[in-house]
Amino acid sequence: MARRTKQEADETREALLDAAEQVFLERGVARASLDEIARAAGCTRGAVHWHFRDKLGLFLALDERLVLLQDELRERLCCDPNRPPLEHMAYAISAAMDDLERDPRRKRLLTIMLQRCEYVEEMAPALERRRAADLAFRTTLREHFERAELRGELAPNWKPERAAFFFYALISGFLNEWLRGNAGFELAAEVGPAVCTFLACVAQQPAS
Known part of the structure; x- marks a missing residue:
């Protein structure tokens, strides 16, 4: 009996998280109410308080479901340190975007966290998690461009820090446009060619 309980x-906890995902996506975190979430889950408001205490607890638990894209990209970029860095970045980032586009739940969670949420003070843990992931990802990008520079693969008019900054902005911009739901915008189809074009621009050109 205890095991069944x-x-x-x-x-019930998973049903509430699923319902919160749905309601936050449709109404935004600030406008969503615990009553709406409880109804969507087929539960009482008391069940929400029992499992999560309040909407903030529910939001933070939902945030834990999300594998941040920055963390995944860092892991992919660190998995093959012997591959030429510019080539490795093109492959890893294009593959990650392709996988993301095939994962509707992850898209929903990213949309909530990046497009449907205002990070007020009490949400600091979730915001800090994103800031730390951003910093770590940008550091990894800079390290790859530094390796490219040491190997003579980076054009002399590009510094690793600036290349990493612009490359990060390119990836972030495409991701946000995709999450906004712009008609006809396919993440993998757009990002892959753009990544390759940017990396070709910053690469050292062979001597003629």
Whole structure:
């Protein structure tokens, strides 16, 4: 009986998270109410308070479901340190965007966290997690461009810090446009060629 009770509690918790995902996506985090989330989950408001205490607790638990794109990209970029850095960046980032486009739940969570949420003071843990992930990802990009410079693959008019900054802005811009739902915009189809074009621009050109 106790095992069944725990299973039911776990199922209720997951149902509430699923409902929060739906309601936050449709109405935004600030406008969503616990009553709406409870109704969407087929639960009582008391169940929400029991599992998460309040909307902030529910939001932070939902945030834990999301594997940040910056963390995934860092992992992909660090998995093959012997590959030429510019080539490795093109492959890793294009593959990550392709995988993201095939994952509708992750797109929903990213949309909530980046497009449907105002990070007020009490949401500091989630915001700090993003800032730390951003910084770590930009550091990894800079390190790859530094390796490219040491290998003679980076054009002399580009410094690793600036190349990393512009490359990060390119990736972030495409991601945000995709999450806004612009008609006809396909993430993988747009990012892959853009990444390759940018990296070709910053690469050292062979002597003629």
